Amino acid sequence: MQTINFKRASIASLIIWILGVTAFVGSYYIPLMDNADEQANWFLTVALIPAILIGVYVYYRRSNRTNWLLLGGFMFFNTILLDTMITVPLFIIPAGGNHLSFFGDPGFWMLGIEYMLIVALANFLFSRK
Secondary structure, three states, X not given: OEOOOHHXXXXXXXXXXXXXHXXXXXXXXXXXOXXXXXXXXXXXXXXXXXXXXXHHHHHHOOOOOEOHHHHHHHHHHHHHHHHHHHHHHHHHOOXXXXXXXXXXXXXXXXXXXXXXXXXXXXXXXXXXX
């Protein structure tokens, strides 16, 4: 088992974050539910599955097996940084929220658990022995 490649993991987490934010924001333009915020959260929950699989695939394209817990934790930490610097100021604050409401939402941390579980699955699928 090798140590984590921070550059590749950062690129992979950026890809995942871009796909997730795109799905979240894009869902507001497709009215399927009465509650647009709830719809956006459902879109994000579903969109994270292929986004994380793509991101971890990109990571493992040129790397050997890495501890999934370290990889997932580092990638989720990068997502938190990107959300802090970009998502919250650009999308949440103009809608009346703030950093505390965003990161204090249990749904955010449920997405974090989903993130880690899918990284574990992708680790099993894509890592070379």
